[in-house]
Amino acid sequence: MSTELLINVTPQETRIALVENGVLQEVFIERTRRLGLVGNIYQGRVSRVLPGMEAAFVDIGLDRAAFLHASDLRDLHKDDTPPSTETPAPQPIGALLKEGQHLLVQVVKDPLGTKGARLTTHLTVPSRYLVLVPGGSSIGVSTRIEDEDERERLRSMVEELVASICDEQHGFIVRTVAEGVQPEALRRDMYYLRTLWQTVRERAGSAVHGERVYSDLPLMLRVLRDLASHEVDKIRVDSRENLAIVNDFAARYVPDMASRIEHYAGERPIFDLYGVEDEIQKALERKVQLKSGGHVVFDQTEAMTTVDVNTGAFVGHRNLEETILKTNLEAAQAVARQLRLRNLGGIIIIDFIDMRDDEHKHQVMRALEKALERDHARTQVLEVSSLGLVEMTRKRTRESLEHVLCEPCPTCTGRGSLKTSETVCYELFREILREARQFEAREVLVLASQSVVDRLLDEESASLAELQEFINRPVRLQVEGLYTQEQFDVVPL
Template structure:
């Protein structure tokens, strides 16, 4: 499937969209005030060791201390071997060279590893794991064997103490290009290790590439027809980078000089707006409802206005098959990760459930993030996981609503009126006041004066003290004050 990469450069923000078949599939955002941290290497200092969690908190100069688990310090154990105690590996105030493998998300700090990896166009260098591997996304066995043979020879000759992994982009690449790539990585690691030796704890030792160049490195495949950039300076920078590191892509980089904003092409701007909403409309008339929490994401499938032409089972199957395609795209577009629960419409036939699962697997096949899908549960739910390394699009572009504090709902006006009544009674017991002044939002005051006026008069009689109401335009619905007079 042919695709394009659109790069939009703003004064303090860079946005990149991967477009396939005329629709945005991925959107990446980097702001000057908030860079992604994944891939960055820091000189850290161990602040606290947690034996019960087999982990430690490490200070690397970020807003929150980062998290380092013992499993991210050693290669996977073999033959059922257990991991050593974290106290055997770390102690407080110890200095460690660490790399961010997950950006801070919500209230959680960044996740770290001491198993460093430095990527280039075709290869990944592993300074502390001397082995040779090939990306699992390369499925052709003959090509896997060819690449492994080339890398084993290069490793033994140039980097016997390092590990090397061939990336997906290495498919079909000549040995000379792979050797040049490895030589570049070795020079880069030499510079990183030299800087790390003299760095103080809490220092960034090596940062990943800027977003536009990182996209060129990570997303540029043989199916990408062109990269369009709407800023002349960035265009020249990316072009120069490509000529040095991705020469076969240099001819596909273009300066976009159209009159319309670049993200208006293919409706990318509209796709971003829709990706921030809970409800996703399906062409059939059905819809998805996507709810993201810190623990997991749930996606509910509904038939909506679609009723089909034959029977209910046909309607359900058609909607679920369309939903599987839409879910795969939304997960990638919104960059949703972690645990994901899919609530498809109930299907009576096992064959239909199998069709929906297979459709979901096919739709996720091109997703660069690793996914794991499980069969339908007894409750009719599909559980899946998607590897999460950076914050979702919603977390980058949005913040919790100051009115509802991120809850998504507000108390009704009637509920607030009852709370005010109880607060007046509570204040009357605490203070010897001649009366009470209630400050509340205009809509709440109006309700108290109209529908709740009889109850308010009864309360004044019970307390034998007047209650005065005052509307405050600056108050939100749930905000009020009861002032003793």
């Protein structure tokens, strides 16, 4: 499989596309005016404790207070108590936090919609191959490394390095890209993380609340650190200035990738050359066409995302069951790709076309799970429910592509539909009656959109005449070009 990372940089934003076999799989966007916060560490101050929710709001210097749940709160008094073999009962958040208390917190989710950032006190600092867990004691290995011998080799190496390098207690997590690396690479990472954490602690010691004491790398370098692996064949950067930054970072932290980085100097924009712009536009649409003629419809709401699979124009060649199976198998691949591309997270409900054959259901589920294996976000998929639905979750840490690039429609305010002109006319008639009964006036002036006025003068002209006769006063119509179809005003004169 051919895999390429395309990096498009302008002063306003950085965009990175992950392309596999010429097909866009993921896109990352970071704008200068709205940088991501995930991974940043702040000196926070508890502004409000909510015992009923087992949570607290913490001021970290943002417009909205950030949210800290009790499950994300490390017991700050744990080190003062003697060790016990019994599992301690969870303490209420009121016993752990007080309003005005200062604590070091890390952002695990960017602000999403009307919600503030999500925080944790379980701090982590990542590098290329390792993740430092300050104050931790365990050594973990990424579950994506499946070979047990390799897992044990990595765990043993890290344990030896911790004993020789770290002069205080820390835990470490071995990342997926560490598979097959030599001890020297892990040693460099551990020295780097130890020094970095010492710097963070020094900054935190003198920081005031709301001050950032650690920032994760910018998007361009973060993607290079996290996604660049032996599977990536080429990294193309369209900015000569940023090419130097990428090369310098690669030489220091990802030396095996240095030879695969190149400058794109073509006249045609790099995203146009690979068709990325068109794919981004398609990812903002509800309907995704399948090659067979079927289609998949995505509806994103605040609570969850629903995915509906339809045969559409595909009529098949053999029988109904085979037609349904082929459509569902194709849809499973498309859904997995679109979840990555659109960066949809949280609860996701997939309504595949109903299948009677249990073997067909099994094939579709395996196809979906296999397609999700390449997803860098953590996913969990349940079996087909009794209603024929597939429930799954996908970890969400940043805004979806739609929320980054779009805003709610000012006309429908995000509903996705408008009242018909007929409905508005009948609402208008009721309002005229209210105004006529409440006020003594010579006439009534109606201000409305062009479509509503046209309907009042055409299809509803007889009804309007009856209404004028009933209230015994004329109704004058006036078009307001700035009004939406749902807006109108009734003014007694």
